[in-house]
Amino acid sequence: MSDTHPPTDPAPLRSAPRWWSRPASSPDGTAAPDHRVPGPREGAEAAPDADATAAGPLDDVALDEPPAPRYDPWSTAPLHVPDAGPARPGIRMRQLVAVAVGCALLAGGVGAWLGVLAERRSSTRLELPQAGVEPKGRAPGSVAGIAATALPGVVTLHVAGGAGNGTGTGFVLDGQGHILTNNHVVADAQRITVTFSTGESVNADVVGRDGGYDLAVVKVDGVRGLKPLALGNSENVKVGDPVVAIGAPFDLSNTVTAGIISATGRPITAGGDKGDGSDVSYVDALQTDAPINPGNSGGPLLDGLARVIGINSAIRGADQGQNDKDPARQSGSIGLGFAIPVNQAKRVAEEIIRTGHATHPVIGVTLDMQYTGDGARVGDKGAEGKPAVPPGSPAARAGIKSGDVIVKVDGQRVHGGDELIIKVRAHRPGDPLGLTVLRDGKERALELVLGSANSG
Template sequence: MADSQQSEPAPSWWSHPDRPAGAPPAAAYDPWAAGPLHTVDGGRPAAGPVRGLVLRQAVALGLGTALLAGGIGGYVGVLAERRAGTRLELPQAAAEAKDRAPDSVAGIAATALPGVVTLHVRGSGGGGTGTGFVLDAEGHILTNNHVVAGAKDITVTFSTGDSVTAELIGRDIGYDLAVVKVDGVRGLRPLTLGNSENVKVGDPVVAIGAPFDLSNTVTAGIISATGRPITAGGDKGDGSDISYVDALQTDAPINPGNSGGPLLDAKAHVIGINSAIRGADAGGDGGDGAKQSGSIGLGFAIPVNQGKRVAEELIRTGRATHPVIGVTLDMEYSGDGARVATRGEGGKPAVTPDGPGERAGLKGGDVITKVDGTRVHGGDELIIKIRAHRPGDPLKLTVLRDGRERTLDMVLGSANGS
């Protein structure tokens, strides 16, 4: 099932500031408000004619002063109004170069985004969104199987916004990987594949995808664990759709829609394919088994070394091979380790005749406790550890038989995946 689609309205947060009030108008000058006028000649009033002359001169002087004061007040008012209408300039940092260090989150994103695509899938059960990334100049794109499972139409959208249709080349349920292909697209930007064996806990990582159809979304975090055995799927109930992953764990936020997108190291090399998340119980106590769909900082990615091998086989043949040990496991066994069944399906032997297990000396009832020195705690975990290898790889199994521990040397066989 492809990931669901959801969108949210953008917030509106901009508002204009109020214009500041203008300066108050200047008070008018009243020449008569200061009391009677007098000449200055020792404090004595002048005779009649002179007094009239002085009064007329005083009136003229008062009117001139009033006009001057009014003019100054009006000019000051105009200046205040102009100042209030002038655009306000706040301090601001100068423009800087837009380039970022190549190993910064921004630098990694700038390098990788042109090679990351958003997949819109339609099928009989509806539609959904996922992510993928370009593998080569021929147009092959790697994504998750659960993104394209049941797809009738696949549309690939690049970071530029350009969209083209794609065809399914091959997919594998057990590894949860698939390859699609676009034709006639120029200027493809394949991402560089890293080496997942070089990954260490604490390494910084960047995830790119389309969570809830928000394409070109970049998040960052660290590798929080490696070799984390997880199983995903199982919706059919018969186990035929379960994927087994010896995963890289990251706290970089991953949400529905990120599936199939790249997990990148500080060199912008792909080290994993984002595939699954651990959801929190919706009620907080796990009472009803419902899970929250958002990230809680527990994301899981398929190691790129495994993804590279499977992608190469899907491109060549449309199918991927699985490494096998040639035994039937007792999946109901509740003890520590993975127990070899005493009888296979349909009455067949639990240990395939002349298969890898028989040649290595495995027998029905043996309990496999370690693979290459790493402890396993159940049948699922054994399958995960086995599938982390290639067909033909040698490995050592630690086996408990009749209360005694022994080590068996094995060369893995091969089986076609689904």
């Protein structure tokens, strides 16, 4: 039994889109051969393709791949795939533009990535110019050299007392543990702690103190490796000499400041808080512009060879404000610091270490501290009805009388009672002293030898 086959003529193929069909004629003008697969009835008109009709022309539709040719599965004729033919100019231009844009984007992305990578590498490898490591030593006469020499011998004092806690400075005098500081730092102290530049802290005891010179000596025990500071000579100090101050301003230990000597022989008084004048200090001071603040008191003022030439004791604050909102005094440095000359401090410290107290040189008179004229006037009477010029006193032996006005000391003019005391205390008991007095409108030159009075 023979197989029954359907008709051999396949159904007509759908018309290929125009972008896939060949040109209608050959380049020589003749008709192009028809390569379509024959339909079921040769010459019969094929039915229109509904899908193609509905979709409309595909001239402007861009596809990534050409559609597969349609064929009749019952046909035995060989399948012929139409040639794509030459590409249309519009499509090629769009392709070129797309390729160019892609290349540009790719190049931009690669460039950006390389830029970021280069920036990261340059940032991690950035090195600014810098000086190399240098020797740590400094010239002995430089501020750093002076500080390095002196700091091991400077101490910070923390004082607890009835009036509260306070901070001051001192420096080592000898290997036995004696430390010099200001009287007002340790006055009324109940407990004193001394801290060295190494950070070691020990307790200290008061050896003796003198309110008139604002000096005191404390002592520590059991401390090894003490570094006493060298003492200079305040008589050698000249205005303009460079100086270095070391202290603990506002409890900032081991603070170093520098400046110059602004003046010498500057008469100052400090203290007097008790009201009876017993705690007033009279100092023929060295003036410096090296910054000195609360807490520097008792610290050393050093010359260019790291030798002590003064003991920092007082500062001058700003004047009282013009209204109630202004502070009465500026508490910090305004460049007016005052130090006790080391020659005076050395004598007082030696006496305190030997005897526990110091002596004061005196001329043996009672001064009229209410006198407002120029000079220091000798009073009419002394304390408790005693004579203003006691018999046998140095002043009496020199011929000074009540009512005399002392206008010069060793040829230097004095302008008041405080200044006369300061000039006298710049000397030692037993020193000769020349005075110029004004009596009955005439000046007289007198000589005397200073007496001694205990500070206690």
